[in-house]
Amino acid sequence: MDCSYLDNSATTPVYPEVADLMKTVMVEAFGNPSSLHGKGREAERLLNQARERVARVLGTNSRDIIFTSGGTEASNLAIKGAARAYRKRGSHLVTTRIEHPATLRAVEELEAEGFVVTYLGVDGEGMVAPADLEAAITDETILVSTMYVNHEVGAIQPLGEFSRILKSRGRRPFWHVDGVQAFAKLEVEPYKLGIDLFSLSAHKIHGPKGAGALFVREGVRLKPLLVGGGQEAGIRSGTENMPGISGLGLAAEICWEKSREGMNHLADLKQFMIERVLEDIPDAQVNGPGDKRAAPYITNFRFKGIKGEVLVHALEEHGIYVSTGSACSSRQHQASYVLEAMGVPDREAEGAIRVSFSTLTGREDVERIVAALPGEIKELRKFSRVR
Numbered sequence: 001m002d003c004s005y006l007d008n009s010a011t012t013p014v015y016p017e018v019a020d021l022m023k024t025v026m027v028e029a030f031g032n033p034s035s036l037h038g039k040g041r042e043a044e045r046l047l048n049q050a051r052e053r054v055a056r057v058l059g060t061n062s063r064d065i066i067f068t069s070g071g072t073e074a075s076n077l078a079i080k081g082a083a084r085a086y087r088k089r090g091s092h093l094v095t096t097r098i099e100h101p102a103t104l105r106a107v108e109e110l111e112a113e114g115f116v117v118t119y120l121g122v123d124g125e126g127m128v129a130p131a132d133l134e135a136a137i138t139d140e141t142i143l144v145s146t147m148y149v150n151h152e153v154g155a156i157q158p159l160g161e162f163s164r165i166l167k168s169r170g171r172r173p174f175w176h177v178d179g180v181q182a183f184a185k186l187e188v189e190p191y192k193l194g195i196d197l198f199s200l201s202a203h204k205i206h207g208p209k210g211a212g213a214l215f216v217r218e219g220v221r222l223k224p225l226l227v228g229g230g231q232e233a234g235i236r237s238g239t240e241n242m243p244g245i246s247g248l249g250l251a252a253e254i255c256w257e258k259s260r261e262g263m264n265h266l267a268d269l270k271q272f273m274i275e276r277v278l279e280d281i282p283d284a285q286v287n288g289p290g291d292k293r294a295a296p297y298i299t300n301f302r303f304k305g306i307k308g309e310v311l312v313h314a315l316e317e318h319g320i321y322v323s324t325g326s327a328c329s330s331r332q333h334q335a336s337y338v339l340e341a342m343g344v345p346d347r348e349a350e351g352a353i354r355v356s357f358s359t360l361t362g363r364e365d366v367e368r369i370v371a372a373l374p375g376e377i378k379e380l381r382k383f384s385r386v387r
Contacts, residue, residue: 003319004365008204009151009181009298009356010323015206018251022208022243033240034231043242050249054213057256058198059189061218066232067245070212071180071201072102073225075145077214077236078176078197079106081222082143083115086174090140096120096128096147097341098155100178103145116140125289126155126342134165141173148182152338152354153288154298156186163193174220180204180212184255185263185297196220202244206358207251211244258359266357267296269366273355276370277301281377287339287352297361302344302352305381311353314380318372323354 005013025046031039033047051062058065068074083093095107097119107117118136120128128146137144144166149156159177166172176197179188183200190198198215202208216222216235228237277284283304288294303311308324315322324336339349355369 003321004368005321006355006357006361006365006369007321007323008358008361009354011203011209012206012358013360014208014247015251015254017254018207018247021250022247025243025246029242033242034229046242046246047240050245053249053253054200057184057252058215060191060215063233064190064215064218066214066216066235067240067248068212068214068236069210069241070203071100071178071199072212074199074201074212074214075100075102075176075178075180076106077222077225078199078216079103079143079145080110080225081235082174082176082197082220083110084223085221086142087115089171090138090142091115092138092140093117093143093145094120094133094136094141094173095145096122098122098126098128098150098152098338099145099147100151100180103147103178107145122155122341124343125293126150126153126287126338127289127293128157130158130161130165133162137165137169137173139171143174143176145176145178147178147180148188149179149186149295149298150288150338151181151298152336153300153342154181154295154356155288156182156293156295159188159193159195163195167194181295181298184252185259186295190215190217202248202251205251205255206360208244208247211241211248213248255359262359263296266359266361269357269361269363270296270299272363273299273366273370277373280370280374284377285348287342287344297357299355300352301355302339302348303377304348304351306351306377307380308351308353310380311351311376314376315369315372318368318376320369320372322369323356324352 029042031043033043051065054065055062093115111117120132122128166175174196177195179198180201184205196217200213202211222235224235226237231237285302287300335346335349
């Protein structure tokens with residue numbers, strides 16, 4: 001049976017062109033980009049090409065791009081690297097309660113080292129109030145870390161307002177943005193906004209797992225997490241993962257082009273799905289903004305009287321793949337911390353699922369899930385102990 005894959009916020013299928021390029025790099029252009037001979041120069045050319053491709057999507061310079069093993073390493077490098085490099089300036093960090101675990105665990109480690117962290121709350125739609133950010137910043141604040149698009153409910157944070165607040169400071173804190181769920185889908189201009197660090201991942205944009213990058217504004221110092229041969233401008237040592245990096249570069253280019261043409265299509269699919277679900281299923285609610293303040297490719301619902309994980313498996317029987325939330329925590333069988341921060345009661349949060357689209361999602365995929373959901377939820381509610 002064919003399937004409808006609707007868990008693209010967890011990972012995406014690799015574009016065929018990307019897989020072809022990666023195979024060529026592994027089999028033919030296999031040199032070490034640090035080597036002086038021809039094979040090394042060939043690899044170096046591919047490395048530079050990938051760096052330029054990522055930079056073009058961000059509208060930055062290629063020298064600002066540092067390749068990593070993924071979004072988690074990129075965010076850890078940004079947060080720990082900046083905090084430790086600039087500790088003499090202050091010891092206060094600001095982030096939010098709905099960040100990805102890569103950010104939350106990183107700042108928790110820094111707290112254990114003596115840094116003071118302010119965690120900003122969100123409203124019932126998962127939005128951070130700019131006034132809360134402004135109130136949290138002190139003369140001791142050296143780093144602010146916020147996400148662009150929330151990985152569970154799709155809320156697009158008001159980066160423009162954050163930028164205005166940060167630029168108004170006499171000595172502004174450094175600003176890290178977790179752009180993993182937004183890169184090559186939504187536009188962002190780090191230099192224009194004043195973003196100092198921007199993390200991204202390949203496997204969210206139809207590239208390979210195990211590859212990511214960090215935009216580092218020129219002049220920003222980071223204390224490396226890894227030391228060794230001094231690759232990636234001395235910030236991230238280790239021989240570069242050339243197949244992954246090449247795949248990331250090409251995936252970014254293709255995804256960005258498709259996204260610029262296809263976001264309205266995804267917005268229409270999302271609106272169609274929301275309308276059908278709310279019309280056909282009693283006690284169904286949308287988690288997160290229901291308007292343009294949410295990404296057009298992430299939707300989160302909660303259904304009273306069921307458990308989300310049970311519904312995930314029920315939908316799989318129809319060849320439909322969704323999730324209960326972040327893939328990083330979905331196996332821990334606990335209520336979403338994002339929904340908790342939004343004020344959703346645990347009992348209701350247990351009935352949540354996330355449906356996420358990509359540039360490869362078609363209307364038939366959405367029609368399939370809206371056709372299956374009412375019957376499955378009705379059946380599950382007959383036997384559910386969740387009230």
